[in-house]
Amino acid sequence: MKYLYNFYKRIFFLLVIYSFCRVSFYIFNSEQFTSNVFLSFIEGIRFDISALIYINIPILILLLFPTNLREKTLYKKLTNILFYIVNIPFILMNTADIEYFKFSQKRITFDFIDYLSLGGGSDAFTVIPQYIFDYWYVSILFAIQLYFLFKIKQIPSERIEKNYKSVGKYIGIFLVSCGIFILCARGGTQYKPIKPIDAGIFSNTNNSILVLNSPFCFLHTINEHTLIQHNYFTKEDLTKIYNTKHQFESNNFEKKNVVIIILESFSKEFVGYYNNGNGYTPFLDSLISHSLVVENAYSNGIKSIEALPAITASIPSLMDNSFITSPYGVNNFESIASILKEEGYSSSFFHGGTKGTMGFYQFSKKAGFEEYFGMEEYNNENDFDGTWGIYDGPFFNYFSDYLNGVKQPFVSSIFSLSSHPPYYVPSKFENTFPKGDLIIHETIGYTDFVLKEFFEKSSHNDWYKNTLFIITADHTSPESKLAEYKNKIGRYSIPLIFFMGDSSLKGSSETIIQQIDILPTILDLIGYNKIFFSFGKSVFSNKSWAISFINNEYMLVNENGFLIGRNEEYKNYSDRKLKTKTKENLDDINLLKSIKQQYNNKMIGNKLQKNEN
Numbered sequence: 001m002k003y004l005y006n007f008y009k010r011i012f013f014l015l016v017i018y019s020f021c022r023v024s025f026y027i028f029n030s031e032q033f034t035s036n037v038f039l040s041f042i043e044g045i046r047f048d049i050s051a052l053i054y055i056n057i058p059i060l061i062l063l064l065f066p067t068n069l070r071e072k073t074l075y076k077k078l079t080n081i082l083f084y085i086v087n088i089p090f091i092l093m094n095t096a097d098i099e100y101f102k103f104s105q106k107r108i109t110f111d112f113i114d115y116l117s118l119g120g121g122s123d124a125f126t127v128i129p130q131y132i133f134d135y136w137y138v139s140i141l142f143a144i145q146l147y148f149l150f151k152i153k154q155i156p157s158e159r160i161e162k163n164y165k166s167v168g169k170y171i172g173i174f175l176v177s178c179g180i181f182i183l184c185a186r187g188g189t190q191y192k193p194i195k196p197i198d199a200g201i202f203s204n205t206n207n208s209i210l211v212l213n214s215p216f217c218f219l220h221t222i223n224e225h226t227l228i229q230h231n232y233f234t235k236e237d238l239t240k241i242y243n244t245k246h247q248f249e250s251n252n253f254e255k256k257n258v259v260i261i262i263l264e265s266f267s268k269e270f271v272g273y274y275n276n277g278n279g280y281t282p283f284l285d286s287l288i289s290h291s292l293v294v295e296n297a298y299s300n301g302i303k304s305i306e307a308l309p310a311i312t313a314s315i316p317s318l319m320d321n322s323f324i325t326s327p328y329g330v331n332n333f334e335s336i337a338s339i340l341k342e343e344g345y346s347s348s349f350f351h352g353g354t355k356g357t358m359g360f361y362q363f364s365k366k367a368g369f370e371e372y373f374g375m376e377e378y379n380n381e382n383d384f385d386g387t388w389g390i391y392d393g394p395f396f397n398y399f400s401d402y403l404n405g406v407k408q409p410f411v412s413s414i415f416s417l418s419s420h421p422p423y424y425v426p427s428k429f430e431n432t433f434p435k436g437d438l439i440i441h442e443t444i445g446y447t448d449f450v451l452k453e454f455f456e457k458s459s460h461n462d463w464y465k466n467t468l469f470i471i472t473a474d475h476t477s478p479e480s481k482l483a484e485y486k487n488k489i490g491r492y493s494i495p496l497i498f499f500m501g502d503s504s505l506k507g508s509s510e511t512i513i514q515q516i517d518i519l520p521t522i523l524d525l526i527g528y529n530k531i532f533f534s535f536g537k538s539v540f541s542n543k544s545w546a547i548s549f550i551n552n553e554y555m556l557v558n559e560n561g562f563l564i565g566r567n568e569e570y571k572n573y574s575d576r577k578l579k580t581k582t583k584e585n586l587d588d589i590n591l592l593k594s595i596k597q598q599y600n601n602k603m604i605g606n607k608l609q610k611n612e613n
Contacts, residue, residue, distance in 0.1 A: 021098070033207045033210055044211045053185040059086070076155045080155070227328075249529065253526065262473070264418070270440075282448065294498075301550075305324050311413075311518050332609055333533075339519075341370075346406060347370045347412065351389070392418040396414065396454045400457050400458050415474065436481075468505075488578055489578075524540055556595075
């Protein structure tokens with residue numbers, strides 16, 4: 001009984017630690033949550049217990065299995081060492097999510113391992129020490145939890161007498177305990193064990209993220225990356241509602257060069273044009289007056305690794321992990337590079353990070369980009385920012401020099417990186433740009449200045465006037481100041497600008513557009529008239545919607561409001577904070593269902609090309 005008590009004591013201490021972490025998580029992310037917060041804390045205990053039982057199965061066996069080896073000093077030391085080994089990583093994970101959640105908008109899941117593994121983990125070894133310094137308060141919270149964890153050392157002494165009665169008693173305790181712990185691990189007596197999607201049901205709250213803990217989500221997403229096939233509509237009805245094959249009517253295909261500029265964490269909130277002139281992008285604001293600007297543009301995800309497939313191949317990540325790290329990343333697909341290659345275009349992709357960072361190199365090659373240029377190809381560590389890669393200034397200059405020498409027509413894309421934590425600018429630019437209210441503001445000003453230099457330099461070259469430039473963001477920044485953007489909708493609001501080098505393209509569009517619409521819009525603008533595959537649509541179509549997926553929840557933004565689909569339940573809201581419910585529109589529900597069906601079934605069937613039925 002003493003050993004059983006000791007195991008309970010350890011679980012109780014861990015529950016206190018997890019609850020402490022949940023309170024901290026709430027304090028640092030309070031703007032994300034609405035009502036029923038107290039009930040979320042109570043329901044969260046159920047998920048904490050479940051995770052802790054799974055994690056501590058080895059300790060359960062070592063402490064409760066009826067053997068007198070438990071009396072040995074070495075056995076006791078082994079039990080304690082294993083206890084710390086299995087629990088500390090999960091406590092670290094749970095604590096790190098206090099800040100990481102602001103970037104991912106979901107609890108850490110198993111795809112985080114895939115993310116770290118890209119590039120051999122070299123980024124992690126560089127970035128983690130910097131994060132420990134930048135987010136020192138999270139490090140302190142972790143240290144406090146470790147302090148209490150290491151208070152658990154004592155293991156009792158209780159010898160089993162070698163007789164049938166004594167042995168039978170301990171075997172009975174062990175078996176009954178196993179039954180109780182299996183029940184706890186399952187989360188109750190319901191038909192199926194609890195999963196992340198069950199969070200919030202008991203407390204009737206939308207704060208499922210607060211109910212959950214990161215270890216629970218991590219454990220329950222191991223090897224669970226497969227999609228479910230949907231059959232809401234017949235093939236004929238499906239293509240009428242939402243078709244992934246496109247063809248524009250055009251007799252004037254102009255082989256314009258295409259340059260796609262993807263800006264790291266460049267929230268719509270930071271661009272002055274969108275915010276009554278209050279921003280940190282004087283150059284972009286001036287360029288917009290000579291461009292086609294999209295007023296209602298959204299990212300399809302909130303991570304860089306999700307943006308590249310969406311922007312260059314019109315593939316959103318409507319699943320728990322990104323397309324690049326998913327099992328479907330090996331599928332055959334089309335991209336702006338592969339489509340235009342058939343028309344005689346050369347192609348290239350630029351990113352100032354190390355080769356393999358976030359799978360960009362691997363994806364760009366599979367997408368058909370002929371050339372890749374990163375930190376290794378740049379080959380000058382004097383311009384290394386010390387964390388992620390080459391500063392935007394010298395790397396955009398390198399990009400411009402390359403374009404000056406490449407044969408036309410070409411399609412090329414560059415992904416910036418300076419406006420990423422830890423938000424460094426070159427020493428010669430320190431105190432040059434407004435620091436604003438957020439740490440990211442200075443680097444936004446720096447990258448905007450870099451864009452100005454890039455366009456000024458490029459404008460003197462003959463390829464410039466024959467080039468369509470697309471400027472957008474990979475996702476928004478977790479750093480936010482304006483209330484308008486501090487909600488689930490604003491978290492996806494990005495700038496989107498189409499600029500023609502000869503300034504022939506001007507105006508604004510109120511159409512709701514997303515990253516997966518960039519590829520078809522490019523093809524529409526240059527007069528491409530062949531069949532192609534795309535999950536998106538052109539900005540010039542009569543369709544106005546955007547889709548995203550996170551935490552087992554679809555969000556369809558359209559002119560009727562914000563439709564949320566979760567577990568085959570659909571709710572419509574009229575406000576950005578998703579508080580005011582309105583009547584669901586059947587056409588909107590059918591559109592969302594058709595997107596789900598087309599996406600899942602084509603991913604499963606490897607049918608992401610124009611010639612696949």
